[in-house]
Amino acid sequence: MNNNRRASQFDDPFEEVREKAGFGEVADQDDPVMMLLRLKDVRKTAHNWKTFRSGATPGRIVVPSEVNIRETRQVPFEVDPPEHTDYRALLEPWFRRPNEQAYQEKLTALVSELLDEVLHRDKVEVVGEFALKLQSRALTLLLNVPMEKSETWISWGTHVFRSEGEALDAGKAAILYDYIDNQIENASRNPGDDLYSVLLFADYQGRKLTREEVKGVMVLTFAGGRDTVINAVTNSIAYLAEHPEHLERLRNEPEMVGKAVEELVRYFAPLTHMGRVVSEDTEVCSHAVKADTRVSLCWASANRDAGTFEKPNEVVLDRKINPHVSFGFSHHNCLGATHARQILRHLLVGLSQKVSSMKIRNYEENIEEWGEFRRKVGFHKIEVAFEAFTK
Numbered sequence: 001m002n003n004n005r006r007a008s009q010f011d012d013p014f015e016e017v018r019e020k021a022g023f024g025e026v027a028d029q030d031d032p033v034m035m036l037l038r039l040k041d042v043r044k045t046a047h048n049w050k051t052f053r054s055g056a057t058p059g060r061i062v063v064p065s066e067v068n069i070r071e072t073r074q075v076p077f078e079v080d081p082p083e084h085t086d087y088r089a090l091l092e093p094w095f096r097r098p099n100e101q102a103y104q105e106k107l108t109a110l111v112s113e114l115l116d117e118v119l120h121r122d123k124v125e126v127v128g129e130f131a132l133k134l135q136s137r138a139l140t141l142l143l144n145v146p147m148e149k150s151e152t153w154i155s156w157g158t159h160v161f162r163s164e165g166e167a168l169d170a171g172k173a174a175i176l177y178d179y180i181d182n183q184i185e186n187a188s189r190n191p192g193d194d195l196y197s198v199l200l201f202a203d204y205q206g207r208k209l210t211r212e213e214v215k216g217v218m219v220l221t222f223a224g225g226r227d228t229v230i231n232a233v234t235n236s237i238a239y240l241a242e243h244p245e246h247l248e249r250l251r252n253e254p255e256m257v258g259k260a261v262e263e264l265v266r267y268f269a270p271l272t273h274m275g276r277v278v279s280e281d282t283e284v285c286s287h288a289v290k291a292d293t294r295v296s297l298c299w300a301s302a303n304r305d306a307g308t309f310e311k312p313n314e315v316v317l318d319r320k321i322n323p324h325v326s327f328g329f330s331h332h333n334c335l336g337a338t339h340a341r342q343i344l345r346h347l348l349v350g351l352s353q354k355v356s357s358m359k360i361r362n363y364e365e366n367i368e369e370w371g372e373f374r375r376k377v378g379f380h381k382i383e384v385a386f387e388a389f390t391k
């Protein structure tokens with residue numbers, strides 16, 4: 001338990017360096033990363049895919065690098081235009097389904113059921129017993145597979161490539177790859193209306209996708225939206241536990257929920273940064289960078305850039321202008337963002353309708369270390385007592 005600040009306070013460790021130099025440096029498995037901290041540089045670099053590539057060795061744009069635990073290229077995440085454009089066109093209709101009425105009704109039911117489970121208990125460890133379950137059960141909707149599948153995914157824990165004390169866990173990664181290979185095999189023998197089958201039979205540039213490409217989309221769908229969603233859900237609960245007046249405001253002004261989601265996501269920035277590989281000698285932030293080195297776009301720092309955000313270190317729940325980059329920026333912006341936003345909306349609505357207050361009993365923070373920066377990204381554990389709302 002950290003008694004110096006509130007559980008839901010997430011400081012900005014980048015401020016000073018962002019304002020002075022604009023970038024920081026991080027060592028990572030002999031492949032250092034130059035972290036870009038200013039919103040303007042982050043946007044410009046994200047846009048310039050010719051010089052700052054995503055289509056590098058699979059795993060290399062992730063920090064910490066996953067090159068040693070992964071061979072499969074994640075699609076469309078590790079692909080540059082023009083192929084990227086065609087993959088996106090193929091995937092986007094499916095990943096926009098969370099906006100449909102029927103999908104939302106299922107999400108409402110799912111959140112409501114989960115809240116009923118926790119409301120009957122004295123206290124709940126929110127990361128493992130709520131956020132992980134919500135993320136996994138909601139993923140069955142995105143994949144369009146039976147809800148029981150989520151039980152296996154829940155057993156994998158919060159990150160599919162990382163385990164406690166181990167930033168990269170090859171054994172764990174192998175479980176995911178084998179699982180996905182199996183599901184693809186089953187879908188090819190017995191196709192249905194799930195994402196695996198849809199991908200296996202889709203048309204991409206006049207041909208079918210290879211199994212490796214299908215696997216690339218599926219690995220991304222499992223890995224990319226896991227700890228990020230879990231952190232966003234957990235941190236939002238911590239925030240509303242410590243700000244009951246905001247929970248009440250959401251109850252009275254449900255039309256505010258969209259803005260509240262954007263602001264919580266800006267403030268918490270569930271994914272600290274994402275890398276690019278430099279394709280030619282160039283300059284960033286008045287600093288020379290060499291071809292074949294790595295830079296990263298630090299979403300978490302950019303979101304606190306005082307040049308764009310007034311009171312950047314405060315949660316302004318109904319913030320009017322909020323061009324945050326928590327879902328990335330430009331053509332690689334998060335494919336799962338529609339799904340993630342809907343989960344959070346339904347969570348906030350569900351909480352405001354069913355919960356009168358939440359008390360944090362105990363917690364253990366999840367602090368990432370990036371060179372000289374220490375950034376809180378969420379919690380390893382947080383115990384919360386939920387009090388039911390009765391009219």
Ligand code: EMZ
Pocket residue numbers: 062066074077161219220223224225227271
């Ligand atoms: C990759 C990444 C995608 C990576 C948007 O982020 O998320 C990370 O959690 C995974 O480890 O493989 O999918």
